[in-house]
Amino acid sequence: MKLTLQALWNEGTERLKLSGIGEAELDAKYLLFEAFHTDMVHFLMHRNDEVKDEDSVKRAVADYRAMIEKRSERIPLQHITGSREFMGLEFSVNEHVLIPRQDTETLVEQVLKDYKGKNPVVLDLCTGSGCIGGSLSILGGFSDVTLADISLEALKVAEENARELMQAKWNSVRVTAECRQENPWRLEVSAGLAEGADEKGSVQKITLAESDLFSAFSGRRFDVIVSNPPYIPSRVIEELEPEVRDHEPRLALDGMADGLYFYRRLAAECGSYLNPGGTVYFEIGYDQGQAVSGLLREAGFRGVFVYQDAPGLDRVVRGTMVLKSINAKLPEM
Numbered sequence: 001m002k003l004t005l006q007a008l009w010n011e012g013t014e015r016l017k018l019s020g021i022g023e024a025e026l027d028a029k030y031l032l033f034e035a036f037h038t039d040m041v042h043f044l045m046h047r048n049d050e051v052k053d054e055d056s057v058k059r060a061v062a063d064y065r066a067m068i069e070k071r072s073e074r075i076p077l078q079h080i081t082g083s084r085e086f087m088g089l090e091f092s093v094n095e096h097v098l099i100p101r102q103d104t105e106t107l108v109e110q111v112l113k114d115y116k117g118k119n120p121v122v123l124d125l126c127t128g129s130g131c132i133g134g135s136l137s138i139l140g141g142f143s144d145v146t147l148a149d150i151s152l153e154a155l156k157v158a159e160e161n162a163r164e165l166m167q168a169k170w171n172s173v174r175v176t177a178e179c180r181q182e183n184p185w186r187l188e189v190s191a192g193l194a195e196g197a198d199e200k201g202s203v204q205k206i207t208l209a210e211s212d213l214f215s216a217f218s219g220r221r222f223d224v225i226v227s228n229p230p231y232i233p234s235r236v237i238e239e240l241e242p243e244v245r246d247h248e249p250r251l252a253l254d255g256m257a258d259g260l261y262f263y264r265r266l267a268a269e270c271g272s273y274l275n276p277g278g279t280v281y282f283e284i285g286y287d288q289g290q291a292v293s294g295l296l297r298e299a300g301f302r303g304v305f306v307y308q309d310a311p312g313l314d315r316v317v318r319g320t321m322v323l324k325s326i327n328a329k330l331p332e333m
């Protein structure tokens, strides 16, 4: 029987179906394209051609079969390919970070909308791959964004992403990374115009910081604090799909007994790190809107509002800290 792309796709699909993978056809096709560095158009035109008897093609076939084997062990697709698209940008991922979810784009889109044409100083707590803060920096053009996480392994992934994003955005422009501190770890990735050019208004930086929530930010103030903290109740983690339960970091999932542990800490502490009129945006689980809104109101936040994601589920809570003593106003939104 001749070996074709269609035959390889069928073979992969069958293998993944046997492992109970719901989107077996899609995943097999994605891995086929990855192994053969090809796309849908090429596939549709050549799927019934016999694949060439060349070393490079043999390698692609072997790579594809190896990737299918990994996927059949319920290793997430994105861990196999090493990347995930988020907000139209490419983020590297590995087993040390949560794979960015489409739901999380709701938070990024809301901040971009609220701060269009403005340049807030932003802190992304629990940054993981850096997908939230990185997108805000690149797409919002915000010049000072800090990405913080308690996990050094996660921060290394966020650093790679920050460098790649800056490089891609500034193209011919220098991207420098300067290690400022080892313990706790801290690094700045910054981009500016090429040497000799006018640098006015063109410098952008992403700072990466090892921090247990706010531990590394004593005395600092931000205009916007965003966070997608771990929010799954501990007992629920065992019921999740094997891809999540066995392959994504527990540190990224576990919101302790009722899933609200981090929101309690964030609500209590955020006010001390915000400029007057500063705003927080937290991603939440679909059933946590009321509880997290309550925590923010109790902590003195105003304008507390819950936003829904594309399927209509509660996904983001926003609140603004108004410091009456200095007559701060709610920002226009």
Ligand SMILES: C[S@@+](CC[C@H](N)C(=O)[O-])C[C@H]1O[C@@H](n2cnc3c(N)ncnc32)[C@H](O)[C@@H]1O
Pocket (backbone or CB within 6 Å): 097, 098, 099, 100, 101, 104, 125, 126, 127, 128, 129, 130, 131, 132, 148, 149, 150, 151, 154, 211, 212, 213, 228, 229, 230, 231, 251, 252, 253
């Ligand atoms: C749900 S993941 C979110 C990752 C990323 N922001 C996203 O939206 O895809 C939560 C992240 O919080 C980090 N984390 C857990 N406990 C933390 C703590 N005490 N302080 C800071 N980060 C923490 C984990 O390492 C993980 O990267």
